[in-house]
Every structure is written in C-alpha cells, then in structure tokens.
Amino acid sequence: MASPAPTSDAFILAAKQCEIGILEELTETCDVVTAISELVHELQRERALSNIHLVSHGERLVPQRRQQIERCRHQEDRLRHLLSRRYLNHPPGHTGMPLLNTIALVLQGMDGLPALRNKISDLGMSPEDATFAFRRLIAGLLSVVFHAADVASEPIITRTLVALFNFMQGKEYAGQERAWGSIGFATGQFNREWGERIEQLQELQNRSFEDFRRFIDEALETQWRAHEADACNTDLNRLRSLIERLCQGDSIDSEISEVWYEVATRRIDGLRAIETALTAALQQTCREQLTRARHDLRSQQSRLSDLVHHQTPLTLLFDTRALPFTDHFQRRDIGSPEQARSVYELMLGQAEQIKQMEEALEDARRALRERKQIEKAKGLLMSELGLSEEQAYARMREKAMRNNQKLAELAVTLIDAADAARENGRAPKN
Amino acid sequence: MASPAPTSDAFILAAKQCEIGILEELTETCDVVTAISELVHELQRERALSNIHLVSHGERLVPQRRQQIERCRHQEDRLRHLLSRRYLNHPPGHTGMPLLNTIALVLQGMDGLPALRNKISDLGMSPEDATFAFRRLIAGLLSVVFHAADVASEPIITRTLVALFNFMQGKEYAGQERAWGSIGFATGQFNREWGERIEQLQELQNRSFEDFRRFIDEALETQWRAHEADACNTDLNRLRSLIERLCQGDSIDSEISEVWYEVATRRIDGLRAIETALTAALQQTCREQLTRARHDLRSQQSRLSDLVHHQTPLTLLFDTRALPFTDHFQRRDIGSPEQARSVYELMLGQAEQIKQMEEALEDARRALRERKQIEKAKGLLMSELGLSEEQAYARMREKAMRNNQKLAELAVTLIDAADAARENGRAPKN
Secondary structure (H helix, E strand, C coil), X not given: CCCCCCCHHHHHHHHHHHHXXXXXXXXXXXXXXXXXXXXHHHHHHHHHHHHHHHHCCCCCCHHHHHHHHHHHHHHHHHHHHXXXXXXXXXXXXXXXXXXXXXXXXXXXXXXXXXXXXXXXXXXXXXXXXXXXXXXHHHXXXXXXXXXXXXXXXXXXXXXXXXXXXXXXXXXXXXXXXXXXXXXXXHHXXXXXXXXXXXXXXXXXXXXXXXXXXXXXXXXXXXXXXXXXXXXXXXXXXXXXXHHHHHCCCCECCCCHHHHHHHHXXXXXXXXXXXXXXXXXXXXXXXXXXXXXXXXXXXXXXXXHHHHHHHCCCCCCCCCCCCEECCCCEECCCCCCHHHCCCHHHHHHHHHHHHHHHHHHHHHHHHHHHHHHHHHHHHHHHHHHHCCCHHHHHHHHHHHHHHHCCCHHHHHHHHHHHHHHHHHCCCCCCC | CCCCCCCHHHHHHHHHHHHHHHHHHHHHHHHHHHHHHHHHHHHHXXXXXXXXXXXXXXXXXXXXXXXHHHHHHHHHHHHHHHHHHXXXXXXXXXXXXXXXXXXXXXXXXXXXXXXXXXXXXXXXXXXXXXXXXXXXXXHHHHHHHHHHXXXXXXXXXXXXXXXXXXXXXXXXXXXXXXXXXXXXXXXXXXXXXXXXXHHHHHHHHHHHHHHHHCCCCHHHHHHHHHHHCCHHHHHHHHHHHHHHXXXXXXXXXXXXXXXXXXXXXXXXXXXXXXXXXXXXXXXXXXXXXXXXXXXXXXXXXHHHHHHHHHCCCCCCCCCCCCEXXXXXXXXXXXXXXXXXXXXXXXXXXXXXXXXXXXXXXXXXHHHHHHHHHHHHHHHHHHHHHCCCHHHHHHHXXXXXXXXXXXXXXXXXXXXXXXXXXXXXXXXXXX
C-alpha cells in the first residue's frame, strides 16, 4: 500500500487511453484483414487456373498459372509479416485465443502450398480435390477475418469488418461456383448433384451479400447496385440457366467453359473492386476514429484541469437523479463531456457515450453470434446424422422454410434440443 | 519485412500464453472483486447503523457507528490500492472502457463519504436520503463486479463471477429491505407504498438468488440450502407477514424495530458467510486454472519439439475431414493435444478445446446480456413514461406475467419496439 491512492481523474483518463489503445490495435488488425482479402483474391485466381491446368491435362494457361503463383507468394509473405507484427509483438488479450490458434492452422496450411502446387503441376490430383484444398485454406483465412471482427470493439469499425467478412464469404462462394462450373463445362456435362451444389452456392452468395448490405453506408450501397446492374450479371444468369437445363442430362461442347470462365471472372473482378473500396473505407475509418479519440483525450485532460478549480460536491452519493444500473449509470439531463460543469457530470457524460457505443456494437455482435450458431447447428447435423456440409445446410434451410423461421432461429432450436438431449444422456435426434 | 516469417508453432504457443495472461489478470480482478464484496458488506452495516442514528436522533449505537466507519475506511483504502494496481498498472484492453469509467464514478463517490458521514452525524438528512446515498454507491460497486464478469473469458471463473454478482445483488436487496424495514418499524407504521417497496425487494432478492444458483457447484448449493433452512429465515418471514398486516393502517410499538434489525442482520450475516465461501472458491479456481494453463504450456512446448522430428505433411489443405467453420475448425476424430501425432492434430485439438471453452462461456454471457437488456428496458420505461425505478420494474413484471414471457424476453420486445419507433421518428409508446 505504498503507492498513493488513485483519484477518479486517473481512471477517467485511463478509460480514454483504453479507447486509443483499442483503436491503435484495430488499425493494425485492419492492415492484416486487408492483406488477407488480397491473398484470398489471388488464391481464388490460382484455384481457377489450377482447375484449368488439371482439366486440360497441363496444356492450357501454364505461364499464366506460373505468374499467378508468384503473385500469391508475394501476398503470402506480406501477410506472414503483418501477422507477426500485429499478433506476436502485441499479443491480444481477452478472446484472442481462437484467433491465434486459427492463424497457426492457416500458416501451417500455407506451408503446405508448395506441395499442393507440385501435385497440381504433376497432374497428381483431381480438380475436385484441388478445389477443396484451396477452399479449406481460404475458409481458414476467412475465419481469421471473422475472429478479428469478433474481438473488435469500436462500433463503426466492427460493422465494417462484419460487412467485409460477409462480402468475402459471398465472393468466395462466387469463386467456388466459378470453379465447379468450370469443371462441369470443361467435362461437357452436369448431373443433378452437381446442379444442386451450384444452386446452393448461388443461394449462399445471396445470403452473404444480403448480410453485407446490412452493415454498409450509402456510398457502398450505390456501388453495389451499380455492380448488380452490370452486364456480366445478365450474362452469368443466362449461363446459370444453361447449367440448370444441362442437369437434365444433355451434354454440351466443352468450348463453352471458356465463356463461363470469362463471364464468372468478370463478375468476380467487379466484386473485388467493391472489396477494395470496403477495405479502403475500413482503413479510413480507423484513421478518423484514432484522430478523434486522441483529440477527445486532449480535450478531456484540459477539461479536467479546468474543473479542478471549481470543484462541486456533486457525486453519485448526492445525485438523486442518478440511476445506477448494472451495466451503466444513467441520467437524463447530461450532455456531452465538453458541456460538463463538474467532474461528476463529465464522468456521466462519458458513461452515456460508452453506453451508446456498446449499443451500437450490439447489432454487429448479434450478426456474428447468429453466424456462429448457424455454423454450430450445421456441425451438429453433420456429426449426428453423418451429413456433408452441403446436405446439412440444405436440411436446415428446408426446415427453416417449413417452420417459417429465420435460419439463426432454427439453429438456436437445434442447439437447445441437442443440449437438452445431452443433459438427458441420449444423443440428439433431429 | 526484415523479421523472419513467423511459424505456426509461434502462434500455437502465443494462444496458450494468451490464456495465461488472461488468467493472471483474472486473478488480480478476483482480488479486486473480493475487496469490493468486503467493502459493500461494511457499507451495508454502516447504512443500517446510520439509519438507527438518524431515526433515534443521534442517541443509539453511536460508538458502534464510529467503529463501523473505521472498518469501512480501512476497506476503502484497500480497494483503492487494489484498483490502482490492477487497472492503472496493466490497463485492460478491449471492453475495458465501461469498467474504468464506472470505477472513476465509484471512486469519486467514495471521496464524498466523509461529507455524507458528517451530514448524518449532524442529523442533517433524512434516513431515506441517507439510505439512497449508500444504495447508489453500493450499486456503483456492484456495477464494477458486473463489468469484471462481463470482460472475463475463462468459463469457470466467469460463471463464479456471475454467481457472485447475482449473490451480491440479492444480498444488497436484503440490505435495503433491512433498511426500509428498520425505518418503518422505528416510526411505528407502514403505508401501502412502503409495503409494496418491501415486497418488491423480497421478489428481487428471490430472483437474484435464483440466478446465483444457476452458476454454482454442489458444495455451494448445499451451503445455500442450509442457510435457507436456518431459523432466522422463519423469524424473518414472520416479521414480513407483520409488515403486510401493518400496511393496512395499524401501528405498532417502535421497540419491535430492534427485533427486526437483529433478525435481518442475522440473516445477512448468514448470507455474508456464503459470499465469503464464493470469493474463496473464486480465488481457488484462479490459482488452479493458472497452474493448469502453465502446465499445459510446458507440455505443449515439449510436445511441439517432439513432433518436429516426425513432421507429417498433414495440413488443412489435405485433410478431407476438416470442416473449416467461420468460428472454429472441427474434426470429429481429434483427441486432446497430448495425443496429437502431428502439429496439425495438436492445433485441431487446441481448436476443439477453445471451442468447448467458448461454448461453456456462452451460458454465463447470456445471463449477463439478459441482465443488461432488463436494465435497458427499465431505463426506457423510466425515461419515456417518467416512472421511478420501482414502478418501471413493477410494470415490466406485470406485463411479463400477463404475456407469459420471461422478463428478459419482454425486455427485448420493449427495446425492439423503442428502436422501431425511433427509426420511424416517433417516441415509443408502451
């Protein structure tokens, strides 16, 4: 007990410094996330070129693939160094464990890329297996973005991260659609299962882009609408209808695969432009919020030293209008901290600002929670009923439609039922 | 890009170190929370003695009150130093802002205690106002415990913190019941409003203790049942029935106030014994978890250096059974990290452990979220309809019963309605 007793001033300023620390870390996180979006884009292209390589028995687009691998390697290196700078130099505190462990898995996956590339060069694996290998690595990278959004605690940045995660997810489904479509057209035929997979990917894209649109501002919404109105989407829909017809059993000249690839790529490049705008907005927001928070700290410091001269005895002991709630103090007549006429009012004003921030976060947090619940319910169906990921998703979608429920609501029902069944000592039945 | 590229090993170990860091911080947090529970207990006694001082016009229990103030001062000093050590030396990262700002408000409230005590000594305020002043300060201290639980991320510790918060809340309602009952008996009569307030406090106690019991182990549950079976509860219920009858308008000899005080205090001291067991369990859990995590880190380090010698090419690229979900990787056949035969399996095992930890946290987190929502809805009713805290709570309780809803469900309905109304540009109607 040698140190002097702390004053409330020290804690008021510590709360502001805490915000600045959060924003500085978020700024580096956003650099990481931007690098991930770039690497994923390059890997998606490499995946497409790898499929063409495999389907054409190593005859087509060989130099393009070689160049693309170089581009990927460059982005891989960049990401590795950013990850190390962001997470090993300043280890994240609370809730950082899933993020760090996912990064470990992804880095080891990236270590395996040279072996994967050799196998593809040697035509030592099927296009399906190659597609799945890239898909898993990209899913791992997306998972890092998800966790980054999950631990972020500034409302605007969190919303943008949630938008970005959903957008990247949608774009990845578009990339998978391109991959499966390429293989199908190149072999000249589709079957019903293949058609269902592609249809499901279209639906997953729509859902992801809808979720993305819930968290963006008007500028991005305008850009999204312009993209949707673009001719490539009309062309794509025409080819999608063709796939539907081919699933009835007809076959088609494999030449059309080039048209499909070109149209799907044009669309994905359009999506990439939106993604770039989104990561630019993210970095812009980080810079602005950091400037604002630093300004707030300075103005609060000077406000505190002003107020010390006309200290009033007002504390929560004597403030009959203060409502001390479990999560926040509340008082109706408090303005911003700048208008405070006492240290006490300044603290209540800051409490009100923090409360508004937390409330603004809730919407984005709920979206992340719902996503986790959907994934968890899907995993339950897969392990309990031995279904594939696609089958589990299809079953959930059907059931949600039949019950007139949102997918997230159905997920909670399934999870609760499984928990109840486990508590009763039996395996859940769905 | 001068630093060497990070390996996945570095991130696997960083995830474990992250857990140790969390647990070290939590151990200090638990010291703070224990000190808060001690200070609150002393303040509750001071509040009771202050009421007797005021109602008896400064004639009764004067030396006891003086001694009690000394005990409070001692606990105040201890808490101030623990707060400084825990939060100013190692500022909390994410989500620390509401905690720090609430601490600032509470410290300033504690600065005001000498002025409050002088007023009471000089009989310069009513017992009601004195009761409310202590109530607000204690609510602030409880709010610190709430935030500490809110930022904790280890399941067992979080559950115990949630149990402790609910227990402290219940004990504080019991303390308020003692205070209002003391004043009522000392003046020799009760009115209907007074009776309703006391009835509400009994119900709030029951709800808080039910919430507490959701998060405790069997040893504490046994202790709780023994407390409930204690004679002091029978005596208390007899006096509660008497209050109910007195609310009809009868008056009674004020001598009975001493009986009430004695019985209510015996019960609260019984509650305090459970609270002490709870904080002891909390500190025990922290020590155990820290020992376990440090052991885990060492065994993982040696496991990693073993595995490096028979490295397998297994990564998520080639593991066809890996299911990369947005929140976690999942694979059914992975055991504990100790059984891992490759670095890859070690990471999946760790992912599975982290997932189980997060899921175990969800129950406690949901309880905190529900509490926040109830408080928020209460605040909405208060500001929109100009109700007191008690009236708002009573209205919510009635409405929930009428709709056959849980209080937390009704709270969400009210909040959503208010949000929708705000979006439509009108004030919400309830």
